[in-house]
Amino acid sequence: MFFRENGQFKSTYRADMQLLPIAQDRYFVLALVAFAFFAVPLLVSDYLYLSIINPFLILTLAAIGLNLLVGYCGQISIGHAAFMAWGAYAAYNLVQRVPMLNFLVVLVLAGLVAALVGMFFGIPSLRIKGLYLAVATLAAQFFTDWIFARVKWFTNYSSSGSVSTAPVQIFGWTIGTPRDKYLFVLGVVIVFTLVARNLVRGHLGRAWMATRDMDVAAEVIGIRPVYAKLTAFGVSSFYCGVAGALWGFFHLGSWEPLAFNLNLSFDLLFMIIIGGMGSILGSYLGAAFIVALPIALNQIPEKLGVPLSTAMASNVEFMIFGSLIVLFLVLEPHGLARLWAIGKEKLRLWPFPH
Amino acid sequence: MKRTWRGALAVVALAAAASLATSGNALAQANEQFFPVLVYRTGAYAPNGVPWANGYVDYLKLVNARDGGINGVKITFEECETGYATDRGVECYERLKAKGPSGATTFQPLSTGITFALTDKSFTDHIPLITAGYGRADSVDGSVFGWNFPIGGTYWDAADILVQHVGKKLGGMDKLKGKKIALVYHDSPYGKEPIALLQERAKLNGFELILLPVTHPGVEQKATWLQIRQQRPDFVFLWGWGVMNSTAIKEAVATGYPRDKMYGVWWSGAEPDVLPAGDGAKGYNALVFLAPAGKGQVHNDIVKYVYDKGQGTGKKEDIGEVLYNRGMVSAMFGVEAVRKAQEKFGKKPLTGEQVRWGLEHLDITPDMIKKLGMAGFMEPIKTSCDNHEGAHAAMVETWDGKKWNVVPNSRYESDLKIIDPMIRSSAKKYAEEKKLPTRDCAKEDGA
Structure with a gap:
């Protein structure tokens, strides 16, 4: 009823090809963006920014990156935290060693460094597939853990191997308060979301999806697998690199190689599996699920006034979190994004379902 | 089926809302x-x-x-x-x-x-x-x-004191020359902190420092102790935490490395660190800085x-x-x-x-x-x-199989002449x- 495109006639190709062809969708997303930029800063406390919203946004960006590779191109990677690490350390070194660079340039360069490394570790994907590739990408993870823990140059010879950053300045705007960080990260994430949406419906995205669905067929119709797979690795690592730089500078502030360990890689993978593979929206939903839910679960007993010991509360958190993951995967294997799509479909027919 | 997930979603949404809505609004209570x-x-x-x-x-x-x-x-x-x-x-x-x-x-x-x-x-x-x-x-x-x-x-004090103690045990700091000291450390900022000082000390006292990182959480140390077996350090300094400590002691037993040549930092010298290793922990030493x-x-x-x-x-x-x-x-x-x-x-x-x-x-x-x-x-x-x-003082204690005993005359102060400029x-x-x-x-x- 609310969600029907009746009467919305497209008279030009341009109108037909826009990102969100249904008017209701368009207004909803615009309203959401406006809400995020103007209303959220008025409503939200510092705690929410620092503990939930900022990490959620940054990990969303990383999840989008991983989704481009796993969801769209069908190449599994369980080492994507490594590319975040490359982005973070590249940004740290650029800021330390070339202080006159604008941070936006640093972000892009950090992404490029991660992209190069990602393409290098993507080379095995040309010969191996599926689970074997997943294991090969583990190499990226362990190599990265090793190099940042052992090669002192990357950490500017810090005695403990931990690096720390100064507040970022862009065009005289010092991004210091949680709100400033939020606004900056939000801007970056929205820009990259738009780019991703456009990429996946352009020729590159089509090439990826063709490779994902059947690589032999894709080759027959003229898609070069080398090109498709390596661009997927490159773009995906670029996203993760940028996310890593944001994670380091705007979320952690100071970090050690352990911050980008295998657990983070798994978290990213869980995000896209739970959120929905091959869906940008799924990346958002999955990141929200993984970031916010454990923290919310941890606080529920206390908010409800149930006297649980600290240890018990955190064990309960693990149990409920684990069972919710199983529950969602059983009920909808295609992820939260699919649930959303089903909901939209139903709204379209409501109140007269077949 | 439909009902189920709707219900589940509602619960999650409610729960999230409940926990997020109220935060940071501390009640202004006096005194x-x-x-x-x-x-x-x-x-x-x-x-x-x-x-x-x-x-x-x-x-x-x-x-x-x-x-x-x-x-x-x-x-x-x-x-x-x-x-x-x-x-x-x-x-x-x-x-x-x-x-x-x-x-x-x-x-x-x-x-x-x-x-x-x-x-x-x-x-x-x-x-x-x-x-x-x-x-x-x-x-x-x-x-x-x-x-x-x-x-x-x-940690710089701790490392310095340990070097002083083993130096004294050998009969003088000059006796450290040519000796080998292995640092088995938790591969995190915690474990890496003492390295800078130990390197400084190695230069000064002429001992060789062997760095052996152990990755979190430290239950896998076979490779580390294999290296100790090969290189035979004169002393092992242990910079572990949690299960890593008891694992290290167990590995030392398995490797046959004498426990009385093992020295833990003050975070590697509590009851949960030695008890799991049973009798094998006897003779193991650790620092104690505040509360024995x-x-x-x-x-x-x-x-x-x-x-x-x-x-x-x-x-x-x-x-x-x-x-x-x-x-x-x-x-x-x-x-x-x-x-x-x-x-x-x-x-x-x-x-x-x-x-x-x-x-x-x-x-x-x-x-x-x-x-x-x-x-x-x-x-x-x-x-x-x-x-x-x-x-900046600490003592050395030894585990006798039942309890920790402070080694007599083992109170040391770290050498500020070395540490202060580094700080x-x-x-x-x-x-x-x-x-x-x-x-x-x-x-x-x-x-």
Whole structure:
């Protein structure tokens, strides 16, 4: 009823090809963006920014990156935290060693460094597939853990191997308060979301999806697998690199190689599996699920006034979190994004379902 | 089926909304001093985290029950589980920092990784961090690290003291020349902290330093001990935490490396570290800097005022363990800092900034230690803006299979001639990297 495109006639190709062809969708997303930029800063406390919203946004960006590779191109990677690490350390070194660079340039360069490394570790994907590739990408993870823990140059010879950053300045705007960080990260994430949406419906995205669905067929119709797979690795690592730089500078502030360990890689993978593979929206939903839910679960007993010991509360958190993951995967294997799509479909027919 | 997931979704949404909606709206209650308690009672490090947390909380309860708070200002506290993970630690910090009428008093994360992350935030939030025996060694320099207080000792002190001790055992520091010392360390900021000093010492005393990292959580050490078997170091320094410690001792037994040549830092010298290794741990040595195991007047008070009233946090028979005592002494620093600051700012809830003044003017004399009931459990502490550490001595203790015994005549002070220049230059580098303003301590301490 609310969600029907009746009467919305497209008279030009341009109108037909826009990102969100249904008017209701368009207004909803615009309203959401406006809400995020103007209303959220008025409503939200510092705690929410620092503990939930900022990490959620940054990990969303990383999840989008991983989704481009796993969801769209069908190449599994369980080492994507490594590319975040490359982005973070590249940004740290650029800021330390070339202080006159604008941070936006640093972000892009950090992404490029991660992209190069990602393409290098993507080379095995040309010969191996599926689970074997997943294991090969583990190499990226362990190599990265090793190099940042052992090669002192990357950490500017810090005695403990931990690096720390100064507040970022862009065009005289010092991004210091949680709100400033939020606004900056939000801007970056929205820009990259738009780019991703456009990429996946352009020729590159089509090439990826063709490779994902059947690589032999894709080759027959003229898609070069080398090109498709390596661009997927490159773009995906670029996203993760940028996310890593944001994670380091705007979320952690100071970090050690352990911050980008295998657990983070798994978290990213869980995000896209739970959120929905091959869906940008799924990346958002999955990141929200993984970031916010454990923290919310941890606080529920206390908010409800149930006297649980600290240890018990955190064990309960693990149990409920684990069972919710199983529950969602059983009920909808295609992820939260699919649930959303089903909901939209139903709204379209409501109140007269077949 | 449809119903089920709708129901599940609704529950999740409600739960999320409920927990997110209310945060940070601390009730403005009068005359209470809020102590946030960052603990880890679960995960790989829980065996060590639990006794520390129990000691910490028990002491706060004792001050309330016995003295009615700090000069009449009641202590309130709230635990938050970090699991020793930096990200959750930061989340806990943000959750608790604004609670209570005057905000959090002081944070004690018991994790070097979390300390690094919180140090960053302290410059804007102005809440002191007490890191008794851990954290950044260079944070002794209060002119740069305005909010860190590594009271009682840093890892550089610990490493220096261990070198002094093995030097003495060999019959003189010059005998160290040509010897091999292996450092088996937790591959995290915690384990890496002592490396800088040991390298300096290796240059100075002419021993060879072998660095053997162990990855988190440290249950897999076969490769490490294979290397020890091949290289046969004269001494092994152990910089572990949690299960890594007991695993190392077990591996030493398996490799046949003599335990009496193994020296642990003070975080590798508690009951949970040696008990799992059984008899094999006999002869193993470790440092003890603040609280050795045992009981004193304060423990009797804790039993009388807290446990006998059914308010105890842990088990009664665990009172007096090494880590329990250390948690207790750590809590005492926070309490005494508040007491000191009350002399200047009045007997009311104090802000983090005011508590810092107290921490910079702590003067815990032997008399006071006796009054606190902690005679024999700590060194006198005297801090200032320039010196956030207050004391830099430690003793060596040996495990006899049943309990820890302090080695006679083994009280050492670290060599400030070596450490101090390192602290100053490292702190300076940090300030430059972060573009931090420094304080003029000569002026602050003079005033």
